[in-house]
Amino acid sequence: NAGVTQTPKFQVLKTGQSMTLQCAQDMNHNSMYWYRQDPGMGLRLIYYSASEGTTDKGEVPNGYNVSRLNKREFSLRLESAAPSQTSVYFCASSDGQRGEKLFFGSGTQLSVL
């Protein structure tokens, strides 16, 4: 039982390049989330998906797109990376929509030069 799996673990991009961060969970959870973590800023929500087929913006969605491919997978795409998107990205999932606990993936450390 792997929980929440994120790939890649590390990535270096040049400004303007694009990439997709992959996330999959094997807990049959309905809700999935993408957060970014910057020093001293805590965890800020980028996008979330309450259920398969739905996605919504979080606190800091600009510069990102997401796809809820199926119940298991939720990807985050940077179309044209900027240095301000240098961060650690965490995918998370939860069982439903009642404020349940979140299960986090191990994170992706992204540097944009």
Add this chain to the structure above:
Amino acid sequence: GQQVMQIPQYQHVQEGEDFTTYCNSSTTLSNIQWYKQRPGGHPVFLIQLVKSGEVKKQKRLTFQFGEAKKNSSLHITATQTTDVGTYFCAGPSGGSYIPTFGRGTSLIVHP
């Protein structure tokens, strides 16, 4: 929008000393969750409090949820080096089910 404040941002203690972090929300929370993130790791769920005035204990850790459901605290008794990490509080409010995270308190324990 909802804001969740956590203090202090950093706390250095000698091993064996106690530690407390405080969490305050600008709005009433439906519940409060606490997470621990070890250096280089990912946040891991510790506990959830739901009821007004609730107190829960996990070994040396004591969690409290305020009467007004707008504040919470985590107290660690007799810290150990294994307690090192950043502690986050998080809670949903305003009808949303999605928790807003505080900025965390980083605990550094000196042996």
